[in-house]
Amino acid sequence: MRIRLTLVYAVVLVGTCAVLLALNYALLYRSLYTNIHDPSPAELAATCDQARFDPEADGKCASFGRVSIETDRLRASTLVDTAGTSAIALAGIAVVGLGVCWIVAGRMLRPLCTLTVATRRISQDRLHERIALTGPHDEIKELADTFDEMVTRLEASFASQRRFVADAAHELRTPLTIVRTGADVQLAKRHSTPEQWEAMARRALTATDRAGRTLDALLALARSDSGALAAETYDLAVAAGAAVSDADADAEQAGLTITTDLRSAPVQGDPALLDRLVSNLVDNAVRHNRPGGWIEVFSGENDGAAVVTVRNTGNPIAPADVQRLFEPFQKLAKDRGSTGLGLAIVQSIVRAHGGTVAAAPRATGGLAVTVTLPVSAERSTAGSPG
Numbered sequence: 001m002r003i004r005l006t007l008v009y010a011v012v013l014v015g016t017c018a019v020l021l022a023l024n025y026a027l028l029y030r031s032l033y034t035n036i037h038d039p040s041p042a043e044l045a046a047t048c049d050q051a052r053f054d055p056e057a058d059g060k061c062a063s064f065g066r067v068s069i070e071t072d073r074l075r076a077s078t079l080v081d082t083a084g085t086s087a088i089a090l091a092g093i094a095v096v097g098l099g100v101c102w103i104v105a106g107r108m109l110r111p112l113c114t115l116t117v118a119t120r121r122i123s124q125d126r127l128h129e130r131i132a133l134t135g136p137h138d139e140i141k142e143l144a145d146t147f148d149e150m151v152t153r154l155e156a157s158f159a160s161q162r163r164f165v166a167d168a169a170h171e172l173r174t175p176l177t178i179v180r181t182g183a184d185v186q187l188a189k190r191h192s193t194p195e196q197w198e199a200m201a202r203r204a205l206t207a208t209d210r211a212g213r214t215l216d217a218l219l220a221l222a223r224s225d226s227g228a229l230a231a232e233t234y235d236l237a238v239a240a241g242a243a244v245s246d247a248d249a250d251a252e253q254a255g256l257t258i259t260t261d262l263r264s265a266p267v268q269g270d271p272a273l274l275d276r277l278v279s280n281l282v283d284n285a286v287r288h289n290r291p292g293g294w295i296e297v298f299s300g301e302n303d304g305a306a307v308v309t310v311r312n313t314g315n316p317i318a319p320a321d322v323q324r325l326f327e328p329f330q331k332l333a334k335d336r337g338s339t340g341l342g343l344a345i346v347q348s349i350v351r352a353h354g355g356t357v358a359a360a361p362r363a364t365g366g367l368a369v370t371v372t373l374p375v376s377a378e379r380s381t382a383g384s385p386g
Contacts, residue, residue, distance in 0.1 A: 009101035127155035175207035236265040265306035285312035314366035
């Protein structure tokens, strides 16, 4: 690039100088061949005609001839000398210009060299490195700043991925450890009763059930993050009704009252993931509640968008902690039955469907979560005036 820029700059410089020299040569030529003291052609012809009869006119005609010859010789010599000098000057400008253009191009490209070196230095294990380019705020500095912002996002993404993998490994290791410890204890006993074996088997079933729920949640999260979604028209009211029906037994056992207001809210998306989205919201509302509390589930359309809202009672939640609930494996309370992936999956599914999710803590305790998704294309077409 430096060679190309040097050649371009040099060609432009030499071309500009050549045009200026050509213009100067043309002005010089015009000046040399325009002499107000020269006799006019008619006057010269008349004087030379009288030279046959008038000796004085003959001398004047001969003088005009000698002056004209000498003037033409001087003009030609001046033009030749000027052309030679201009050619030498132009060659000198080309040589000097190449050197100057090479230096200028190098100084202009120096920030790009810094950017290249920093890019090679940055790797997965050195994402803390930044270019931090100084100098005038031009296009190259803007490129460097954009690169720094990209690396910052990559660093956050890698940190989140490492944390996710570590948390997932911990969540899966815990039930496996329970199963292995229970089996080791039973096998170490010389005389184990059937009741002890049954108790150990129940603990193993509980642990494997927990591991299964974690794996199902991880698979749902991976599927929604992949973007490989079905595109079918599906009513969120149906998903909400099914989720409430599935949670009835747990809600009744906890003494919770569920109130619903389910109106049609058709969207375009993956029915399995949309069922999982609403089910996670309702399960969260049941799990993180207080005895004798209540849950409200609403679905409908608002301002041309499909909306699902789930509110519940529960422990007070600080506004600063709300965003943490949408991160994988984040739990505000010790709950062995929770995977910590419920709202993370909700957020992933919502993003995959081009929607938004918002959560707000209630003043008396609990949470209100609202999911907004674009309405289905069929509904939009049907609702538009024809």
